[in-house]
Amino acid sequence: MTTDSSRSWRAQRRELKYLVDETLARRIRAGALPFVEPDPFAARCPGFVYPVASLYLDGSDLPLYRETIEGLRARFKLRVRSYSDDPDGRWFFEIKRRQDGLVEKTRAALPRGQAQRLLELAAADDLPEDPVRRRAVEQFVTLAEQTAARPRTIVRYDREAYVGRFDDEVRVTFDRMLRAAVTDEPVVTTERADFVPVESRRVVVEMKFNHRMPNWMDTLIHRFELRRQSFSKYGRSIEALVAQGATRHA
Numbered sequence: 001m002t003t004d005s006s007r008s009w010r011a012q013r014r015e016l017k018y019l020v021d022e023t024l025a026r027r028i029r030a031g032a033l034p035f036v037e038p039d040p041f042a043a044r045c046p047g048f049v050y051p052v053a054s055l056y057l058d059g060s061d062l063p064l065y066r067e068t069i070e071g072l073r074a075r076f077k078l079r080v081r082s083y084s085d086d087p088d089g090r091w092f093f094e095i096k097r098r099q100d101g102l103v104e105k106t107r108a109a110l111p112r113g114q115a116q117r118l119l120e121l122a123a124a125d126d127l128p129e130d131p132v133r134r135r136a137v138e139q140f141v142t143l144a145e146q147t148a149a150r151p152r153t154i155v156r157y158d159r160e161a162y163v164g165r166f167d168d169e170v171r172v173t174f175d176r177m178l179r180a181a182v183t184d185e186p187v188v189t190t191e192r193a194d195f196v197p198v199e200s201r202r203v204v205v206e207m208k209f210n211h212r213m214p215n216w217m218d219t220l221i222h223r224f225e226l227r228r229q230s231f232s233k234y235g236r237s238i239e240a241l242v243a244q245g246a247t248r249h250a
Contacts, residue, residue, distance in 0.1 A: 012102055012103065012104045012210065013102075013103055013104075013105075013169070013208050013209060013210045014101070014102065014103070014208065014209055014210070014213070015103050015206055015207075015208050016206065016207045016208075016221075016228050017204060017205070017206050017228065017229055017230070017231045018204075018205040018206075018207075018226045018227070018228060018229060019199075019202050019203070019204055019205075019229050019231055020202060020203055020205055020226070021201070021202055021203070022202075022203060024203075024224060025174055025203040025205060027224060028172075028174075028205055028220060028224060028226075029160075029162075029172075029174065031219075031220045031223065031224075032162065032172050032216070032217075032220060033162075034216075035164060035165055035166070035170075035214065035216045035217075036162035036163060036164055036165060036170070036172055037162060037163060037165050038161065038162055038163075039161045039162060039163040039171070040163075041083070041161070042159075042160065042161040042162070047160065048160050048161065048162070049158050049159065049160045050083055050084075050158070050159055050161070051083060051084070051156065051157075051158055051159075051190040052081065052083060052156070052157055052158070052159045052175075052190075053081065053082050053083075053154060053155070053156045053188050053189055053190045054079045054080070054081045054154065054155045054156075054188070054233070054234075055079060055080045055081075055119075055151050055153075055154050055183070055186075055187070055188045056077065056078065056079045056151075056152055056153045056154070056155065056234050057078040057079065057080075057144055057149035057150055057151055057152065058078070058147070058149050058150075058152045058153070059147050059148045059149055059150075060148065060150075062152065062238065063147060064076070064077055064078065064147065064149070065234060065235060065238050068232045068234065068235045069232075069235050071230070073098075073099065073100050074097075074098070074099050074100075075097070075098055076095055076096060076097040076098070076143065077094075077095070077096045077234060078094075078095060078140060078143055078144055078147075078149050079094050079096070079234075080092065080093055080094070080115065080119065080188050081094055081188065082112075082188040082189070082190065083190075084190065085189055085190055085191060086112075087112060088111075088112070089112055090109040090110060090111060090112065090115070091109070091110055091112055091115035091116075091188055092107055092108065092109050092110075093107070093108050093109075093110065093115065093118075093136065093137055093140045094106065094107045094140075095107075095136075095139060095140055095143060106136050106139060106140075107136065108128065108132075108133040108136035108137050108140075109133070110128060110133070110137065114126055114128075115188075116186055116187065118137065118141065119151065119186030120186045150184065151183055151184055151185060151186055151187075152182070152183070152184070153180055153181070153182060153183065153234065153237055153238060153241070154180065154181050154183050154188065154189070154192065155178070155179075155180045155198075155233050155234060155237045156178075156179050156180065156181075156190055156192075156195055157175045157176060157177055157178040157179070157204075157233070158175070158176045158177050159173055159174070159175050160173065160174040160175075160176070161173045161174075164214070167209075167214070169209065169210040169211075170208065170209050170210075170214055170217070171206070171207075171208040171209075172205070172206070172207055172208075172217075173205070173206045173208075174203050174204070174205055175203065175204040175205075175206070175233075176203050176204075177197075177200055178197075178198040178199040178200070178204065178233060178236070178237070179195040179196060179197050179198055179200075179237075180195065180196060180198050180237035180238075180240060180241055181194045181195050181196065181241075181246070182194075182241055182246050194246075196240060196241065196244050196246060197240070198233075198236050198237050198240040199236065204231060204233070205226075207221075
């Protein structure tokens with residue numbers, strides 16, 4: 001799936017996360033390059049790197065965050081994602097569900113203005129005409145209403161992204177310079193003066209596949225003795241914001 005696609009989609013996959021230093025991240029990339037290539041969106045960006053900004057919605061006492069840190073086997077997150085501050089760009093409404101290690105993500109792209117009106121709850125009936133996108137956004141709005149979720153936190157990082165040469169459902173990503181800010185505004189932006197660092201020294205490496213892990217990926221994991229870690233960008237961001245006194249939530 002291309003990052004800037006206007007299509008809606010729903011996918012189930014496995015996600016393996018590793019927190020490594022920059023030297024090891026580069027070695028992993030070198031080992032993966034015979035099997036992957038820059039994803040279509042990253043290929044147009046310097047260094048195959050683009051910004052990611054995710055606005056997370058949650059209840060007043062952050063129940064979705066608490067489900068994550070408590071490791072509930074069935075849980076979900078609500079976020080709206082953007083890859084630029086282009087006023088004519090799109091925002092992506094995403095529901096990310098996790099069930100026993102399997103990740104399912106539902107995603108729909110909307111023009112920025114329409115997306116912001118929906119987030120403001122000023123135009124709950126301003127839904128896409130396309131039935132697939134409409135259904136995805138309706139699910140997002142329903143879950144937000146059920147959990148009284150509103151914008152709470154915006155998370156920002158730089159992503160270097162690759163897709164499988166022989167299987168475009170395989171992805172390897174390297175996320176750097178993770179930072180976050182508290183917000184109650186229905187705005188997704190890559191630039192804010194109040195971003196605080198969450199993880200600036202290490203790289204979050206994610207290996208993603210839909211069915212069976214590719215042999216080359218298994219080989220890399222064993223060659224570099226990678227140890228899988230539970231790492232929630234949203235969860236770590238909340239912890240960093242609490243530690244720095246930016247939010248009262250604990």
